[in-house]
Amino acid sequence: MSVAVLIEQRGGEVTRPALEALTLARSLGSPVAVWLGDAPSADAVAQLGEYGATEVRVASVGDGARLPAQAAAAIAAATADTSVLIVISTFVTKEIVTRLAVLTGAGVVVDAAGAELVEGKVETFQTVFAATWNVRTRIDAERAIVGIRPNTTQASPADQPGAATVVDVAVELPETRERVTHVEPVAQQDGVPLSEAPVVVSGGRGTGGDYTLVSELAELLGGAVGASRDATDEGWISHEHMVGQTGTTVTPALYVACGISGAVHHRGGMQASGTIVSINMDPDAPIFEISDFGVVGSLFDVIPQAIERIKAHRGA
Numbered sequence: 023m024s025v026a027v028l029i030e031q032r033g034g035e036v037t038r039p040a041l042e043a044l045t046l047a048r049s050l051g052s053p054v055a056v057w058l059g060d061a062p063s064a065d066a067v068a069q070l071g072e073y074g075a076t077e078v079r080v081a082s083v084g085d086g087a088r089l090p091a092q093a094a095a096a097i098a099a100a101t102a103d104t105s106v107l108i109v110i111s112t113f114v115t116k117e118i119v120t121r122l123a124v125l126t127g128a129g130v131v132v133d134a135a136g137a138e139l140v141e142g143k144v145e146t147f148q149t150v151f152a153a154t155w156n157v158r159t160r161i162d163a164e165r166a167i168v169g170i171r172p173n174t175t176q177a178s179p180a181d182q183p184g185a186a187t188v189v190d191v192a193v194e195l196p197e198t199r200e201r202v203t204h205v206e207p208v209a210q211q212d213g214v215p216l217s218e219a220p221v222v223v224s225g226g227r228g229t230g231g232d233y234t235l236v237s238e239l240a241e242l243l244g245g246a247v248g249a250s251r252d253a254t255d256e257g258w259i260s261h262e263h264m265v266g267q268t269g270t271t272v273t274p275a276l277y278v279a280c281g282i283s284g285a286v287h288h289r290g291g292m293q294a295s296g297t298i299v300s301i302n303m304d305p306d307a308p309i310f311e312i313s314d315f316g317v318v319g320s321l322f323d324v325i326p327q328a329i330e331r332i333k334a335h336r337g338a
């Protein structure tokens with residue numbers, strides 16, 4: 023199967039989700055990497071080769087990478103000979119791939135948790151409707167596009183890594199009515215972005231506005247800090263930290279909910295996480311219904327003990 027992966031990059035560096043996508047792509051075939059924007063550095067090319075890319079197809083489209091119509095045209099040119107395209111599911115890529123599907127007649131699934139080949143066709147799996155349904159989808163079209171959620175594949179280098187060849191792709195960009203006039207990245211919280219973090223430790227109203235312990239635990243676990251909407255509405259923490267239906271959807275390997283009741287609006291944004299651990303004083307809190315591990319108690323008692331045990335375990 024000929025597989026292409028749209029490489030997500032940040033400041034010229036390949037992101038961890040992009041390496042996850044390449045890892046997944048290797049289970050479907052021999053992947054080529056598609057790189058939009060300025061030419062990749064030698065380090066980036068070497069890393070893509072290490073994760074199994076045989077080629078890095080570079081479409082130097084400048085700001086076109088930010089304009090969905092132009093990005094779709096560039097990807098179409100770079101993937102004309104491939105039958106499967108994997109992208110990381112984000113707001114931006116979802117718009118790009120829907121346009122790409124119109125251009126190429128591909129079948130599209132976004133927000134997938136995984137994909138595999140069954141009788142020569144791509145099948146994806148994912149949870150939908152706030153993780154209340156498991157869905158498997160078969161893409162019957164000749165070309166398939168899969169948008170994959172971060173943290174659903176463990177990124178690992180190829181068993182037999184090779185050197186990826188850089189190939190320039192000629193692209194005729196369509197005229198668009200939009201122009202990019204100014205780009206200013208939103209300030210990220212320290213560490214990994216919430217949507218990509220492998221571990222998220224979230225605090226809700228139960229924190230009373232004190233995020234010291236939640237932040238300490240997140241840092242110890244190498245994760246990001248999340249929050250409920252009540253906490254962000256109180257102004258205890260900025261809105262970029264909000265997890266849920268109107269906040270960020272997260273799918274970390276580990277989600278720790280501290281002092282969060284588990285309202286449906288919050289669950290919708292975290293229920294597909296790998297392992298869910300909850301700390302709540304109320305044994306009847308709805309968050310326990312979806313938790314793998316629950317601790318009934320005050321987060322101010324439980325988190326310090328967890329921190330102590332984790333440190334002791336690491337020191338042992």
Ligand SMILES: Cc1cc2nc3c(=O)[nH]c(=O)nc-3n(C[C@H](O)[C@H](O)[C@H](O)COP(=O)(O)OP(=O)(O)OC[C@H]3O[C@@H](n4cnc5c(N)ncnc54)[C@H](O)[C@@H]3O)c2cc1C
Nearest residue numbers: 226227228250251266267268269281283287288303320321
């Ligand atoms: C249209 C709409 C969209 C929404 N979108 C979102 C969204 O995207 N994300 C979101 O989070 N919410 C969203 N909400 C709000 C949501 O319905 C809940 O109101 C919110 O999630 C509750 O936040 P919470 O769990 O922090 O607070 P609460 O529901 O008040 O729960 C606090 C919990 O903390 C526990 N607690 C108290 N003290 C402690 C302690 N010391 N230690 C341990 N536990 C303690 C309590 O037992 C309780 O269970 C939305 C609401 C609407 C109407």
